[in-house]
Amino acid sequence: MNNILVDIENNIATVTINRPTKLNALNKETIEELSQSLANLEEDERVKVIILTGAGEKAFVAGADIAEFADFDELEGKKLAGKGQNDLFDVIENCSTPVIAAINGFALGGGLELAMAAHFRVASENARLGLPEVSLGVIPGYGGTQRLPQLVGKGRAMEMIMTAGMIDAHQALTYGLVNHVVAQAELLEFTYGIAHKIMRNSPMAIAAAIDAVNAGYVDGTDGYQVEIDNFGSCFGTDEFVEGTTAFLEKRKAEF
Numbered sequence: 001m002n003n004i005l006v007d008i009e010n011n012i013a014t015v016t017i018n019r020p021t022k023l024n025a026l027n028k029e030t031i032e033e034l035s036q037s038l039a040n041l042e043e044d045e046r047v048k049v050i051i052l053t054g055a056g057e058k059a060f061v062a063g064a065d066i067a068e069f070a071d072f073d074e075l076e077g078k079k080l081a082g083k084g085q086n087d088l089f090d091v092i093e094n095c096s097t098p099v100i101a102a103i104n105g106f107a108l109g110g111g112l113e114l115a116m117a118a119h120f121r122v123a124s125e126n127a128r129l130g131l132p133e134v135s136l137g138v139i140p141g142y143g144g145t146q147r148l149p150q151l152v153g154k155g156r157a158m159e160m161i162m163t164a165g166m167i168d169a170h171q172a173l174t175y176g177l178v179n180h181v182v183a184q185a186e187l188l189e190f191t192y193g194i195a196h197k198i199m200r201n202s203p204m205a206i207a208a209a210i211d212a213v214n215a216g217y218v219d220g221t222d223g224y225q226v227e228i229d230n231f232g233s234c235f236g237t238d239e240f241v242e243g244t245t246a247f248l249e250k251r252k253a254e255f
């Protein structure tokens with residue numbers, strides 16, 4: 001992998017987008033590498049939580065690589081967005097292993113879209129978030145027009161998209177776009193702390209919950225019915241037996 005670093009320790013995979021001289025902008029190769037590594041990590045039984053972050057102290061990801069698409073025509077533009085959504089952004093959202101974005105600086109355009117595809121986000125104090133695409137004469141193409149309104153509400157999303165402006169970490173916290181804001185030096189440790197809390201729980205149940213939550217955002221899918229089905233499926237698993245037995249025996253469950 002030329003553009004990302006993957007480190008697995010204590011059941012946590014830290015995936016670092018590593019093009020700091022280009023503020024970790026997402027070129028085609030980086031998207032392919034992220035897509036491949038996500039697929040590998042989801043299959044890796046050691047990995048219980050995945051954390052996405054950016055190399056350096058300045059940027060999480062400053063967007064899709066503008067140099068790469070500047071001369072695209074309509075068809076190429078459509079393919080770029082379609083392939084990116086299909087191969088990476090939707091894969092992250094639907095990953096059965098929890099994915100947390102640790103936003104360590106600029107999260108712009110495709111960078112914010114990447115963070116929004118994760119299951120939730122933690123930001124450092126210096127983070128700046130925005131969807132500046134209309135300033136380039138294009139619109140967000142990696143799910144930004146859909147996920148931003150889901151997270152912050154339609155009016156705030158419209159303003160962010162139309163102004164192409166950036167909001168700081170505290171405004172992002174007020175908007176509900178990030179769950180926590182911490183000092184940059186503490187960002188990864190803080191996020192690992194959340195990962196450890198997650199890892200005490202049943203991976204099977206977490207995967208079922210991710211699936212049910214996401215179902216509520218899929219047109220034509222009854223999220224309540226998916227919840228009923230997934231709830232029922234849990235009863236047929238060893239992890240359910242272990243979780244309930246451990247509670248009744250007044251001990252910690254071992255998943």
Ligand code: COA
Nearest residue numbers: 021022023025062063064065066067106108109110132133
């Ligand atoms: N695509 C390609 N290259 C990018 C990039 C992007 N999205 N964002 C930053 N870079 C590159 C710059 O071209 C520059 O490369 P160079 O040193 O070879 O010239 C390098 O990263 C550093 O960026 P620079 O602009 O010099 O840093 P800065 O501190 O002055 O500004 C930003 C930081 C984030 C405000 C600015 O880089 C920016 O506006 N980036 C584009 C954001 C954007 O529109 N993203 C949406 C894309 S759809």
